[in-house]
Amino acid sequence: xxxxxxxxxxxxxxxxxxxxxxxxxxxxxxxxxxxxxxxxxxxxxxxxxxxxxxxxxxxxxxxxxxxxxxxxxxxxxxxxxxxxxxxxxxxxxxxxxxxxxxxxxxxxxxxxxxxxxxxxxxxxxxxxxxxxxxxxxxxxxxxxxxxxxxxxxxxxxxxxxxxxxxxxxxxxxxxxxxxxxxxxxxxxxxxxxxxxxxxxxxxxxxxxxxxxxxxxxxxxxxxxxxxxxxxxxxxxxxxxxxxxxxxxxxxxxxxxxxxxxxxxxxxxxxxxxx
Amino acid sequence: xxxxxxxxxxxxxxxxxxxxxxxxxxxxxxxxxxxxxxxxxxxxxxxxxxxxxxxxxxxxxxxxxxxxxxxxxxxxxxxxxxxxxxxxxxxxxxxxxxxxxxxxxxxxxxxxxxxxxxxxxxxxxxxxxxxxxxxxxxxxxxxxxxxxxxxxxxxxxxxxxxxxxxxxxxxxxxxxxxxxxxxxxxxxxxxxxxxxxxxxxxxxxxxxxxxxxxxxxxxxxxxxxxxxxxx
Numbered sequence: 001x002x003x004x005x006x007x008x009x010x011x012x013x014x015x016x017x018x019x020x021x022x023x024x025x026x027x028x029x030x031x032x033x034x035x036x037x038x039x040x041x042x043x044x045x046x047x048x049x050x051x052x053x054x055x056x057x058x059x060x061x062x063x064x065x066x067x068x069x070x071x072x073x074x075x076x077x078x079x080x081x082x083x084x085x086x087x088x089x090x091x092x093x094x095x096x097x098x099x100x101x102x103x104x105x106x107x108x109x110x111x112x113x114x115x116x117x118x119x120x121x122x123x124x125x126x127x128x129x130x131x132x133x134x135x136x137x138x139x140x141x142x143x144x145x146x147x148x149x150x151x152x153x154x155x156x157x158x159x160x161x162x163x164x165x166x167x168x169x170x171x172x173x174x175x176x177x178x179x180x181x182x183x184x185x186x187x188x189x190x191x192x193x194x195x196x197x198x199x200x201x202x203x204x205x206x207x208x209x210x211x212x213x214x215x216x217x218x219x220x221x222x223x224x225x226x227x228x229x230x231x232x233x234x235x236x237x238x239x240x241x242x243x244x245x246x247x248x249x250x251x252x253x254x255x256x257x258x259x260x261x262x263x264x265x266x267x268x269x270x271x272x273x274x
Numbered sequence: 275x276x277x278x279x280x281x282x283x284x285x286x287x288x289x290x291x292x293x294x295x296x297x298x299x300x301x302x303x304x305x306x307x308x309x310x311x312x313x314x315x316x317x318x319x320x321x322x323x324x325x326x327x328x329x330x331x332x333x334x335x336x337x338x339x340x341x342x343x344x345x346x347x348x349x350x351x352x353x354x355x356x357x358x359x360x361x362x363x364x365x366x367x368x369x370x371x372x373x374x375x376x377x378x379x380x381x382x383x384x385x386x387x388x389x390x391x392x393x394x395x396x397x398x399x400x401x402x403x404x405x406x407x408x409x410x411x412x413x414x415x416x417x418x419x420x421x422x423x424x425x426x427x428x429x430x431x432x433x434x435x436x437x438x439x440x441x442x443x444x445x446x447x448x449x450x451x452x453x454x455x456x457x458x459x460x461x462x463x464x465x466x467x468x469x470x471x472x473x474x475x476x477x478x479x480x481x482x483x484x485x486x487x488x489x490x491x492x493x494x495x496x497x498x499x500x501x502x503x504x505x
Binding site: 091092101269 | 326
C-alpha cells in the first residue's frame with residue numbers, strides 16, 4: 001500500500017512541479033542559445049556590441065532567478081501543504097479511511113517530499129551545467145577534480161570521496177529531520193481545538209528555540225575547546241570538522257526519530273479532524 | 275451474526291462527553307437509522323466505527339476486530355464532509371478508489387454516474403456541492419463492503435436525487451452487509467429502515483426494530499422521534 005500511496009502522492013504533486021521544471025529547462029536552454037549566438041562574452045568585462053541580446057539576456061536571467069526561487073519556495077510549501085491539507089482538513093476524511101497504516105501515510109508524504117527536494121537540487125545544478133557548456137573543456141574539468149582530490153588528501157590525510165559521502169549522508173539526514181520537524185509541528189497543532197494552524201506555527205517556533213538551546217549547550221560542552229586548539233592545524237581541523245559533521249548527523253537522526261514518533265502517536269491516538 | 279458491537283463505548287473531547295457508555299449490537303443484513311438531534315453524537319459514533327477517532331473508553335468491534343487497517347478494508351464510509359480533491363476528475367478519483375479498495379466495482383460506479391448525468395471527465399472543481407455529494411455517495415456505494423457508514427448521505431441533495439440515492443442504497447449492498455445511516459431527515463429515510471437507534475446527548479435513548487415501534491408505540495418513526503426529542 002505504501003507504493004500506491006507514493007504513486008498517488010507523486011501524481012498529485014507532479015502536476016504542479018512538471019510545468020515549473022519544464023519552464024525552467026526551456027528558459028535555461030533559451031538563455032543559453034541567446035548567449036551563445038548573440039553575446040558569447042556576456043559574463044566577461046568586455047562591452048558587447050549586441051545590445052538586443054544583452055537586454056534579452058538581462059530579462060531572461062531575471063526570470064531564471066525568479067523561477068529558481070519560486071521552485072525552491074514551492075517545494076517547501078508543497079511539503080507543508082500536502083501533509084496539512086491532505087491529512088488534516090476535509091481530505092483527511094478520505095485518507096484516514098483508506099485501508100493503510102498511519103506510518104504509510106506519513107512515509108509516503110516524506111518520501112515524495114524528499115524526492116522533490118532532490119529534484120530541486122539536481123535541476124538547479126543541471127541548469128548551471130547547461131549555462132557553462134562550451135565555457136570549459138571536459139579534460140580541464142577532470143584534471144581540476146583530480147588535483148582537488150590529491151590536494152585534499154595531502155592536506156588532510158583523508159579521502160575526499162569519504163568526506164563527500166559523509167556530507168551527503170549529513171544533508172540527507174538533515175533534510176529528513178527538518179521535514180519531520182514540520183510534520184511534528186503540524187501534528188501538535190492538531191491537538192488544539194481552534195486555531196490549529198497558528199498552534200502549528202507556535203509549535204514549530206517552540207521546537208526551534210528548544211533545539212537552539214540544546215545545540216548551544218552541546219557546542220559549549222563538547223566542541224568549542226577542540227575547535228580553538230585545532231583551527232590552525234590542517235589535519236586536526238579536518239578531524240574536528242569531521243567529528244562535528246558526524247555528531248550533527250547522529251543528533252539529526254535522534255531528532256528525526258523523535259519527530260517521527262511524535263507525529264505518528266498524535267495521528268494514531270489523538271486524531272480529531274475538524 | 276453481528277457485524278458491529280460496542281461495549282461501554284465512550285468518547286469525550288476534553289471535558290465535553292460526546293458519547294457515553296454506548297452498548298450496541300448491530301446484525302448483518304440490516305439497514306439501521308442512527309437518529310438524533312444535531313450534536314447528539316451521531317457523527318462521533320460513525321467516525322469511531324470508521325477508525326477516524328479513537329474512543330476514550332470502552333470498545334468497539336467490527337467483524338471481530340477493533341477499527342484498523344483490516345476493518346477499513348471492509349467498511350465503506352461516507353463522511354459528512356466533501357473530502358474529494360478539487361483538482362481531480364471523476365475518472366481519476368474512481369481510479370484512486372479502485373487502487374485502494376479491492377472491493378470497488380468500477381462498472382457499478384460508471385453506471386450510477388450515467389444515471390445521474392455526471393460526466394466522468396468533469397473536474398470536481400467545476401461541480402456544485404450537491405453534485406460532489408452525489409459523486410461521493412456513488413463511490414462509497416460502488417464498494418462491496420460488509421458495513422456501510424453513511425453520515426448524512428442525503429443532507430445536501432435535491433429530493434429527486436434523494437429517492438435515487440436511497441434506492442441505490444437498498445439495491446446495492448450485499449445481503450449479509452449492513453448499512454448505518456445517520457440523519458435527522460427521518461421522514462425521508464423511514465421507509466427503507468429495518469432498525470433504528472436513537473441517541474441523545476451522547477446516550478443511547480432507544481434501539482429497536484421499526485416493526486416493533488409501529489406495533490408497541492403505534493407510531494411512525496418520525497412521530498416517535500418528535501415525541502422522544504420534544505424540545
